[in-house]
Amino acid sequence: MxxxxxxxxxxxxxxxxxxxxxxxxxxxxxxxxxxxxxxxxxxxxxxxxxxxxxxxxxxxxxxxxxxxxxxxxxxxxxxxxxxxxxxxxxxxxxxxxxxxxxxxxxxxPGNFARMMQLVPLLAQVESDVVRCFTEGGGVGYEGFPRFHALMNEDSTATHDAGLIDAVVPAVPGLHDRLTAGAAVADVGCGSGHAVNLLARAYPASRFVGFDFAAEAIDAARAEAVAWGLDNAEFVVRDIAELGVSEEYDVVTAFDAIHDQAHPARVLAQVATALKPGGTFLMVDIKASSHVHENIDQPGSTFLYTVSLMHCMTVSLAQGGDGLGTAWGRQTAERMLAEAGFNHVEVREVAHDMFNSYYVATRS
Ligand SMILES: C[S@@+](CC[C@H](N)C(=O)[O-])C[C@H]1O[C@@H](n2cnc3c(N)ncnc32)[C@H](O)[C@@H]1O
Structure with missing residues (x-):
């Protein structure tokens, strides 16, 4: 009928x-x-x-x-x-x-029961986000009391499954560089598990993790102490104001660019912080920049939801750009090029279905 x-x-x-x-x-x-x-x-x-x-x-x-x-x-x-x-x-x-x-x-990393926790985390700020639809602005990190703990639980599962055995080998020359001794910075390091794993695996290299969340940096330092690491340091700093020049052989960012207030400024700071010939490994959400190309991707509705109710809104809360979780490969490659990275390869690793691995260099 x-x-x-x-x-x-x-x-x-x-x-x-x-x-x-x-x-x-x-x-x-x-x-x-x-x-x-x-x-x-x-x-x-x-x-x-x-x-x-x-x-x-x-x-x-x-x-x-x-x-x-x-x-x-x-x-x-x-x-x-x-x-x-x-x-x-x-x-x-x-x-x-x-x-x-x-x-x-x-x-x-395939524990779906752990991932389910993210939905009630987002639901905590539902009424605040609804208000932003009429009043504008955003919901800041303070609206998500469990964010750093859950983020750490989630990324620990992923990093434990393959950071050393799959991610490092996927970046040309990285294993040799780290073995010989390199200066490495991780921007937006959160609770620092990636830094600590790398520091433990590569004792000849020196690592520093930057994050503006004191709570996350405290957790990162506690893990480094518990593991007896003397080559991992953690600093509370706004990475949009990193302010270092030609200091690092390698810079990493694990899911830490798309929710920046000023992502272009951060990418420019990373480019400046790298020594000539240095490598930027930017791990960020696997998506297209166009919604019609994401519809059939598993988890795509979740991506836009986590963006609306966390990544985009925390950026807007700081007067930022509100780039969004699904900024996607096309925008990421353009922004990396604008920051001066004229060579970018995009890799995937089997244990991490949600992220693309951008290996970016400048010549
Ligand atoms: C999605 S979390 C990822 C954390 C960590 N890399 C991981 O994979 O578990 C993004 C992190 O970036 C940090 N962050 C966001 N904007 C920042 C800024 N401007 N300066 C320093 N840290 C920032 C947040 O505090 C948060 O810890």
Whole structure:
């Protein structure tokens, strides 16, 4: 049946309405499941269930050290969400091994339960972002109390999986340079795990991480001390005002350019900070600069959402450009060229599906 509306001229297909409504119901239900998955990660329930044979809610709660009533309600929710299996006759629940492979700490960067935490993190600022639609401006980092902890958890999983074994070999000459002894800076280092991993693997090189968040720098320093590193230093600094010239052989930026207030200024500072022949490794979100080319990419809706509700808005909150998470390859290559990097290669690594690896040099 075709219904015709008063105003728009296109006829409305009732079958298409039904199909879309079904999809919206799925979105509504799955967004609730997202919260249950996030809770399952934070309470350790997925890691616990991965070690158990079919068990009752009492047994699972005891193994996880949690209150049974909460665990039972959560178990029924994830059963309804077809994440956990349930035997009503025995009142038991279990996590199939195939699901555990995607929802536990052992899954490393592929732990979707860890990623789910990002949605409630963004939801915390929903009313502030709604206000920005009418009032303008942005929501600053102070609106995201758990940001640095979650960012660290997320990037630790990725860096542990392949920074040394996959990323370093993907950058021509980097392993040899670091082995011989290089001066390296990481801009927007956050909690510094990448710097500390590199410093541990390459003791002849010296590393410095810059970030303007004191909380993140404190965490980075604590890890360096715990690991006994004497070649990793962390400095609280605005990287748009880095102010150093020809000091580093290598500069890295892990997901730290697209949310800058002044990304062009930062790229120019990086170019100036590199010694002649130096290399800039810019790891940033894998996307096209054009939405129509991103539609079929996995996670593309999330990219625009995290941009709207974090990366773009923190930039605008500082009076910045609001570049956006999905600034994309075309804009990134143009901006790198404008900063003076006349040779850019874009690489991908298997363990990191969300990022492109830009290897940028100047001649
Ligand atoms: C998306 S996080 C990435 C952190 C880290 N590189 C990682 O991969 O875990 C971006 C980081 O850039 C930092 N940042 C943003 N603008 C900055 C600026 N102008 N100067 C220094 N740090 C900045 C933030 O504090 C945050 O730690």
């Amino acid at each position: 075709t219904i015709t509306t008063d105003t728009p001229t296109a006829p409305v297909e009732s079958a298409a309405i039904e199909e879309f409504a079904g999809r919206m119901l799925g979105v509504f239900n799955d967004s609730a499941l997202c919260l249950l998955l996030s809770v399952g990660h934070q309470t350790g329930l997925f890691d616990t269930m991965a070690t158990l044979s079919p068990s009752t809610s009492v047994e699972i709660a005891a193994a996880a050290g949690l209150h049974e009533r909460y665990v039972r309600e959560w178990l029924d929710g994830v059963t309804a969400g077809r994440v956990v299996e349930h035997d009503p006759a025995r009142s038991t629940y279990w996590l199939p091994a195939e699901h555990a492979a995607c929802l536990t700490t052992a899954a490393g």
